[in-house]
Amino acid sequence: MKVPGSLEGFFEQMGRFFQMTGRVFAWTPRPPYDWRELFRQMVKVGVNSTPVVLLTTLFTGMVLALQTFTVLQRFNAESFVGSLVALSMVRELSAVLSGLIVAGRAGSAMGAELGTMRVTEQIDALEVMATDPVHYLVVPRVWASTIMLPLLVALGNGIGILGGYLVAVVLFKANPVSYVHRTFQYMQLNDLLSGLIKAAIFGFLLALIGCQQGFYTSGGAEGVGRSTTAAVVVASIAILISDFFLTRLLF
Amino acid sequence: MADTVKIRIHDLHKSFGSKVVLDGVSIDVAPAESLVVIGGSGTGKSVLLKHIVGLLRPDSGTVEVDGTAVETLGNREITEFRRKFGMAFQEGALFDSMTVWQNVAFPLQRLTKMSRGEIDDRVEECLEMVRLEGVSEKLPSQLSGGMRRRVGFARAVAHQPEILLFDEPTTGLDPVTTALIDEVILDLSDRLKTTTITITHDMESAFRIGDRIAMLNRGKIIAEAPPEEFKRLDDPRVQQFIHGKAEGPLSEEVGGPRDTRDRLGSKAGESEVPNRP
Numbered sequence: 049m050k051v052p053g054s055l056e057g058f059f060e061q062m063g064r065f066f067q068m069t070g071r072v073f074a075w076t077p078r079p080p081y082d083w084r085e086l087f088r089q090m091v092k093v094g095v096n097s098t099p100v101v102l103l104t105t106l107f108t109g110m111v112l113a114l115q116t117f118t119v120l121q122r123f124n125a126e127s128f129v130g131s132l133v134a135l136s137m138v139r140e141l142s143a144v145l146s147g148l149i150v151a152g153r154a155g156s157a158m159g160a161e162l163g164t165m166r167v168t169e170q171i172d173a174l175e176v177m178a179t180d181p182v183h184y185l186v187v188p189r190v191w192a193s194t195i196m197l198p199l200l201v202a203l204g205n206g207i208g209i210l211g212g213y214l215v216a217v218v219l220f221k222a223n224p225v226s227y228v229h230r231t232f233q234y235m236q237l238n239d240l241l242s243g244l245i246k247a248a249i250f251g252f253l254l255a256l257i258g259c260q261q262g263f264y265t266s267g268g269a270e271g272v273g274r275s276t277t278a279a280v281v282v283a284s285i286a287i288l289i290s291d292f293f294l295t296r297l298l299f
Numbered sequence: 300m301a302d303t304v305k306i307r308i309h310d311l312h313k314s315f316g317s318k319v320v321l322d323g324v325s326i327d328v329a330p331a332e333s334l335v336v337i338g339g340s341g342t343g344k345s346v347l348l349k350h351i352v353g354l355l356r357p358d359s360g361t362v363e364v365d366g367t368a369v370e371t372l373g374n375r376e377i378t379e380f381r382r383k384f385g386m387a388f389q390e391g392a393l394f395d396s397m398t399v400w401q402n403v404a405f406p407l408q409r410l411t412k413m414s415r416g417e418i419d420d421r422v423e424e425c426l427e428m429v430r431l432e433g434v435s436e437k438l439p440s441q442l443s444g445g446m447r448r449r450v451g452f453a454r455a456v457a458h459q460p461e462i463l464l465f466d467e468p469t470t471g472l473d474p475v476t477t478a479l480i481d482e483v484i485l486d487l488s489d490r491l492k493t494t495t496i497t498i499t500h501d502m503e504s505a506f507r508i509g510d511r512i513a514m515l516n517r518g519k520i521i522a523e524a525p526p527e528e529f530k531r532l533d534d535p536r537v538q539q540f541i542h543g544k545a546e547g548p549l550s551e552e553v554g555g556p557r558d559t560r561d562r563l564g565s566k567a568g569e570s571e572v573p574n575r576p
Contacts, residue, residue, distance in 0.1 A: 169392035172354050176386045177406045179376045 075183040094196030105204035109211030130230030133212030142204040147250030151283040155258035159279030163272040198250030242288025311360035322518030335509035385460035391451035393439040400435035425453040
């Protein structure tokens with residue numbers, strides 16, 4: 049029986065994904081620990097993505113307030129805008145949007161960087177110098193991203209809520225005290241945690257997929273281009289699909 | 300037996316997809332010997348080198364180094380095994396996020412227990428050897444192609460490995476630098492008893508550095524002999540290659556199976572530079 053090319057490609061990708069996951073976990077506890085590289089990657093993934101994540105979450109919070117205010121007003125429930133904005137940001141939007149943005153920014157960079165290293169034989173050179181490329185390149189990137197995404201999301205939560213507050217209070221003249229009260233009235237620790245756990249998983253996924261795409265690059269400059277695109281597309285799809293199941297699982 | 304054969308390659312076969320790259324290569328290399336492998340682009344010379352260090356696994360056949368079959372080594376053993384090797388890649392394969400100093404120091408840091416001071420001295424020594432001074436703080440992107448290649452060479456020899464593999468170390472270098480690199484290679488095998496395998500297109504340097512020359516064509520070794528004998532071989536394919544003629548038995552083969560490039564085609568790593576002996 050002949051398996052169609054695209055299906056074969058899908059299983060190949062899945063196989064590589066799980067193989068890479070296994071290698072990352074197998075290599076993580078082994079010395080030498082490259083703290084400097086981990087830190088460098090944390091700066092690259094986290095610090096450098098901060099402005100764009102903040103901008104996105106700020107405007108998402110603002111739009112949310114704008115939309116919900118208009119709609120909730122129709123049944124005199126505009127006092128719940130604060131709760132709605134805060135819960136949506138914390139439970140869902142901050143994590144997903146940050147994940148997608150970091151996938152586009154850092155995940156693609158990982159795909160391009162490792163892809164270039166592959167086609168210029170730098171990965172072969174690492175292996176010849178008795179250095180496992182997964183240990184040296186993939187492990188710090190994956191953990192840096194897993195650590196930094198929840199931090200970005202925590203920031204995004206705050207900024208998103210602030211955005212909602214600004215729109216409600218400045219534009220719609222809501223009462224600031226009761227808006228803030230509503231914001232935190234129905235929020236539970238679980239809401240916050242589920243968002244942060246999701247963020248960590250998205251961070252892991254996007255870095256692993258970015259690295260995996262780069263690692264298996266072939267075909268010169270064109271191949272690097274393909275890997276970079278695939279890093280973003282596959283990671284984005286993975287984030288969106290896993291988001292559904294994680295939400296179902298987490299609460 | 301063990302002291303007369305350093306590397307034994309027996310009936311090595313490798314295909315990428317439908318493209319047969321190595322089709323039964325057999326050759327032995329003695330300790331401290333300098334073997335030169337010549338052959339046109341796409342004949343699988345780089346693929347052969349990559350089998351020796353275990354970067355590629357054979358479809359069938361064996362590669363033995365010091366009596367150990369490379370393909371039987373597990374992940375940990377192969378790391379230990381690779382300490383024996385230094386390899387210079389075609390385009391240098393320098394780590395572009397690191398300076399020249401960091402590149403050359405890399406194998407010393409990973410493979411030896413040298414102190415920082417010893418590493419400093421050794422890096423300087425290696426860079427001097429390839430006549431590169433005052434570039435140690437530069438990034439590879441700030442160097443010319445020839446300079447990058449020389450840094451790659453310095454990095455390969457830095458930790459004084461038992462076996463050196465050079466993938467076209469002098470392609471694209473000026474004649475003076477080429478002669479210089481050749482001298483370094485000769486010196487390494489004479490003085491340090493290093494076993495070297497060099498891939499080259501440059502016949503002049505092949506005759507200069509080789510204790511023995513082997514020609515690879517269509518995935519097979521078609522001739523091997525010491526340099527003086529090699530020059531006198533009757534095989535028309537050998538003569539065409541030595542004298543760099545456009546017409547001859549080798550040209551008729553071009554455009555054959557190697558045009559079917561598959562996804563792994565680039566891994567074969569053969570540059571498409573025409574032969575210029």
